[in-house]
Amino acid sequence: MTNYLEELNESQRNAVLYNEGPSLVIAGAGSGKTRVLTYKIAYLLEQGYTPWSILALTFTNKAAREMKERIARQVGDQARYLWMGTFHSIFSRILRCESQSIGFTSNFTIYDSSDSKSLIKSIVKEMQLDDKTYKPGLIQARISNAKNHLVFPDAYASNAELYQYDVNAKVPATRDIYRRYWERCRQSDAMDFDDLLVYTYLLFRDYPEICRKYAEQFRYVLVDEYQDTNFAQHSIVLQLTREHQRVCVVGDDAQSIYSFRGANIDNILKFTQLYKGARLFKLEQNYRSTQTIVCAANSLIEKNSEQIRKEVFSEKAKGEPIGVFNAYSDVEEGEIVANQIVKLRSREHYSYNDFAILYRTNAQSRIFEEALRKRSLPYKIYGGLSFYQRKEIKDVISYFRLAVNPNDEEAFKRVLNYPARGIGDTTLNKVIDAATQHHVSLWRVLEEPLAYGLNINKGTHAKLQGFRELVESFIVEVPEKNAYELGAMIVRQSGIMTEIYQSNDPENLSRQENIEELINGMHDFCATREEEGNENILLTDFLSEVSLLTDQDNEKEGDAEKITLMTIHSAKGLEFKNVFVVGLEENLFPSALSLNSYKELEEERRLFYVAITRAEEHCYLSFAKSRFKYGKMEFSSPSRFLKDIDIHFLKLPQEEQMARRIDEGASRFRREQNERPSRSLFDESASQPSYGRSSSSPSGQKPFSAGERPKAEIIRPSVPRNLTKVGPATASKPSAAGTLPVNVQAGQVIEHERFGIGDVIKVEGTGENSKATVRFRNAGEKQLLLKFARFKVVG
DNA sequence: CTGGGATGCCTTTTT
DNA sequence: GGCATCCCAG
Numbered sequence: 177m178t179n180y181l182e183e184l185n186e187s188q189r190n191a192v193l194y195n196e197g198p199s200l201v202i203a204g205a206g207s208g209k210t211r212v213l214t215y216k217i218a219y220l221l222e223q224g225y226t227p228w229s230i231l232a233l234t235f236t237n238k239a240a241r242e243m244k245e246r247i248a249r250q251v252g253d254q255a256r257y258l259w260m261g262t263f264h265s266i267f268s269r270i271l272r273c274e275s276q277s278i279g280f281t282s283n284f285t286i287y288d289s290s291d292s293k294s295l296i297k298s299i300v301k302e303m304q305l306d307d308k309t310y311k312p313g314l315i316q317a318r319i320s321n322a323k324n325h326l327v328f329p330d331a332y333a334s335n336a337e338l339y340q341y342d343v344n345a346k347v348p349a350t351r352d353i354y355r356r357y358w359e360r361c362r363q364s365d366a367m368d369f370d371d372l373l374v375y376t377y378l379l380f381r382d383y384p385e386i387c388r389k390y391a392e393q394f395r396y397v398l399v400d401e402y403q404d405t406n407f408a409q410h411s412i413v414l415q416l417t418r419e420h421q422r423v424c425v426v427g428d429d430a431q432s433i434y435s436f437r438g439a440n441i442d443n444i445l446k447f448t449q450l451y452k453g454a455r456l457f458k459l460e461q462n463y464r465s466t467q468t469i470v471c472a473a474n475s476l477i478e479k480n481s482e483q484i485r486k487e488v489f490s491e492k493a494k495g496e497p498i499g500v501f502n503a504y505s506d507v508e509e510g511e512i513v514a515n516q517i518v519k520l521r522s523r524e525h526y527s528y529n530d531f532a533i534l535y536r537t538n539a540q541s542r543i544f545e546e547a548l549r550k551r552s553l554p555y556k557i558y559g560g561l562s563f564y565q566r567k568e569i570k571d572v573i574s575y576f577r578l579a580v581n582p583n584d585e586e587a588f589k590r591v592l593n594y595p596a597r598g599i600g601d602t603t604l605n606k607v608i609d610a611a612t613q614h615h616v617s618l619w620r621v622l623e624e625p626l627a628y629g630l631n632i633n634k635g636t637h638a639k640l641q642g643f644r645e646l647v648e649s650f651i652v653e654v655p656e657k658n659a660y661e662l663g664a665m666i667v668r669q670s671g672i673m674t675e676i677y678q679s680n681d682p683e684n685l686s687r688q689e690n691i692e693e694l695i696n697g698m699h700d701f702c703a704t705r706e707e708e709g710n711e712n713i714l715l716t717d718f719l720s721e722v723s724l725l726t727d728q729d730n731e732k733e734g735d736a737e738k739i740t741l742m743t744i745h746s747a748k749g750l751e752f753k754n755v756f757v758v759g760l761e762e763n764l765f766p767s768a769l770s771l772n773s774y775k776e777l778e779e780e781r782r783l784f785y786v787a788i789t790r791a792e793e794h795c796y797l798s799f800a801k802s803r804f805k806y807g808k809m810e811f812s813s814p815s816r817f818l819k820d821i822d823i824h825f826l827k828l829p830q831e832e833q834m835a836r837r838i839d840e841g842a843s844r845f846r847r848e849q850n851e852r853p854s855r856s857l858f859d860e861s862a863s864q865p866s867y868g869r870s871s872s873s874p875s876g877q878k879p880f881s882a883g884e885r886p887k888a889e890i891i892r893p894s895v896p897r898n899l900t901k902v903g904p905a906t907a908s909k910p911s912a913a914g915t916l917p918v919n920v921q922a923g924q925v926i927e928h929e930r931f932g933i934g935d936v937i938k939v940e941g942t943g944e945n946s947k948a949t950v951r952f953r954n955a956g957e958k959q960l961l962l963k964f965a966r967f968k969v970v971g
Numbered sequence: 972c973t974g975g976g977a978t979g980c981c982t983t984t985t986t
Numbered sequence: 987g988g989c990a991t992c993c994c995a996g
Contacts, residue, residue, distance in 0.1 A: 235986070264986050289985085369986055437985065537983055539987095559985090593972095600972045726986070745984045767983050783984080806981070807987040978992075 191457040198451035204488035205789035206464030218250040227257035231394035267376040285366040286723040291586040323370035324438030329355040364585040373408040402427035406438035466495025472825035497827040506803035510547030528737040530753035536765040558742040579650035583617035595671040659718040755791035760799040761812035925971035
């Protein structure tokens with residue numbers, strides 16, 4: 177029974193066995209975090225906890241599902257009754273039960289981020305503000321941030337610091353938009369993602385007896401990936417565990433990569449202060465990667481200043497050094513990676529599943545898709561446009577949403593005139609005006625247009641009533657038909673079917689397929705649940721589940737061998753035998769937008785750390801010297817992160833050149849920093865407001881100013897023999913630029929290593945950044961950044 | 972009110 | 987290069 181305890185090392189076992197009070201498990205990458213969590217839950221069950229008294233919170237549905245499966249292997253069927261899921265899904269489940277207390281129905285809609293963005297956009301419009309200044313995305317981020325810090329409209333409006341920030345940002349009306357947005361969501365019986373946390377918090381805060389009920393039910397609370405919790409999530413965990421203190425949080429501060437959506441690394445850093453007497457366990461043995469990979473990752477993360485110290489080590493084989501590839505262009509980068517996959521696979525008999533290509537932004541995927549397709553290598557791609565974000569799917573789902581909750585404003589607007597039924601923007605705006613004036617939902621106006629003074633002509637009135645009757649015919653079926661039957665009926669009777677089957681052009685064909693897939697999915701949804709003994713699976717059930725799914729959750733054709741393409745963010749928690757981290761270029765990784773503060777830069781570095789530590793056996797890094805951005809060719813220099821890794825663990829291409837480039841990158845970086853006023857670049861408090869009592873304010877941490885910057889010098893114990901000059905580049909030492917043929921003029925003829933003979937048409941810029949336009953006799957016209965171009969002048 | 976075509980803006984990362 | 991928005995003609 178307890179034999180599994182022997183499969184754990186000492187610190188893992190200690191973490192599993194300690195359940196008398198709060199504990200914090202700091203789990204290095206690959207250190208068996210999931211194993212500890214699953215065994216701990218198994219152990220708790222063995223100790224007599226009932227499954228429904230254990231709450232385990234994760235960040236992704238996938239993590240929850242996997243953990244549940246692993247627990248089921250240990251303890252069997254009772255795993256089904258665990259409260260295990262994402263924060264959002266568990267809380268929405270609670271909120272649907274308790275919705276009356278907070279003024280929602282149990283069928284409330286969950287707005288996804290495009291819904292909330294569109295609502296904000298229409299509010300901005302109604303308030304006659306300029307949406308160039310009041311960019312919906314920006315306002316949305318402000319509101320989301322406020323919610324994540326549990327700052328509600330009243331508090332927001334009366335917070336002088338926030339107001340001042342908005343004034344400075346030229347968006348003083350943000351607080352009014354926030355208030356309206358808040359009201360409109362309530363009017364629509366809708367919650368956005370953040371509201372699922374906000375209203376759970378409010379529910380527990382304002383109804384102590386409800387809070388007590390859940391706190392007593394959940395006798396033990398576990399939280400995975402605690403470094404990614406935001407203030408709201410953290411506060412709810414506290415509400416549930418303050419009394420009994422039986423809480424275990426697991427995470428790795430070195431892998432905190434979600435601060436952009438409110439994750440607060442302080443939650444984990446300060447856990448032991450908040451829960452007095454909390455035990456700290458550190459898991460430091462990495463069971464995933466070779467020693468080389470672990471050491472390389474350690475040498476990288478050391479460059480960060482804020483962290484809980486730990487010594488991650490591996491006892492696996494030493495392994496090969498991390499290969500670094502440089503490519504001329506993004507296209508060539510794709511080819512190099514594809515070639516390397518073929519080579520490695522034939523040499524060591526890997527399956528395609530053993531390979532992953534990880535990138536910073538989704539936009540990078542296309543190049544690799546093309547390269548892989550060209551060589552007929554199978555791949556699967558995660559992210560990008562999710563199934564549920566597709567237009568045709570959103571349209572159908574909007575009808576579903578209306579049937580379940582006709583007050584859903586975003587769904588209403590989306591399908592009021594789809595398929596086209598002659599109700600245009602003018603009419604819609606009239607409806608919105610009437611609704612806002614009377615503080616009712618749009619649907620309510622449709623129910624009694626006269627009572628709300630809707631000023632429209634007879635024809636329009638008839639069209640509106642036609643729409644109302646259509647939706648009502650769906651509404652009455654909601655409690656009757658099962659989800660699949662009703663779904664099929666809606667697709668047919670809404671007119672979407674006719675619309676989409678009208679023509680068979682490729683675009684429509686794929687829409688047809690997607691809608692069929694949705695309906696088939698509903699069929700499976702109902703069938704599975706009915707097999708489990710549930711009767712009458714309603715559309716409400718389907719919707720409440722589907723609104724929290726992401727595309728990562730539909731695992732399709734899982735058995736076929738495929739290379740994985742995904743962003744580093746979505747790779748967290750996964751592992752692959754061979755990993756390619758691509759696009760290691762300045763302004764891409766680290767992202768140009770992260771250069772505003774050292775905090776963000778450190779987060780990018782942690783992201784790189786996450787990427788490298790996904791690899792078990794081989795890890796490769798690559799960058800391209802030029803890449804297409806916004807349809808234009810842009811030149812790029814190698815990422816500063818490359819020089820953060822101890823060079824011992826790298827295998828560089830054409831070593832001298834590589835070293836020189838890194839050198840140049842380093843000295844340029846240093847120069848740029850010195851040129852810029854340090855305040856705008858590093859003083860975070862200058863650019864971001866703090867949120868009162870939350871622990872996110874930078875007070876306590878000194879802003880990172882030029883004078884007191886932590887060590888920027890890289891300490892490299894020794895320089896490999898074959899590298900002439902690597903090592904700290906200092907400002908006083910000019911880089912190896914002297915050897916570069918930068919003295920080229922228009923009219924000269926050059927011979928380029930790859931493009932051959934060409935005529936220099938013009939030269940622009942000075943020094944390192946000078947660029948030449950060259951017309952090659954066989955390769956056409958190219959722009960060359962002189963510091964990288966490899967050519968000699970021949971005439 | 973609708974549809975097509977030109978224009979201008981981008982892009983981190985996601986539950 | 988791709989999407990959303992705007993503008994104009996029917």
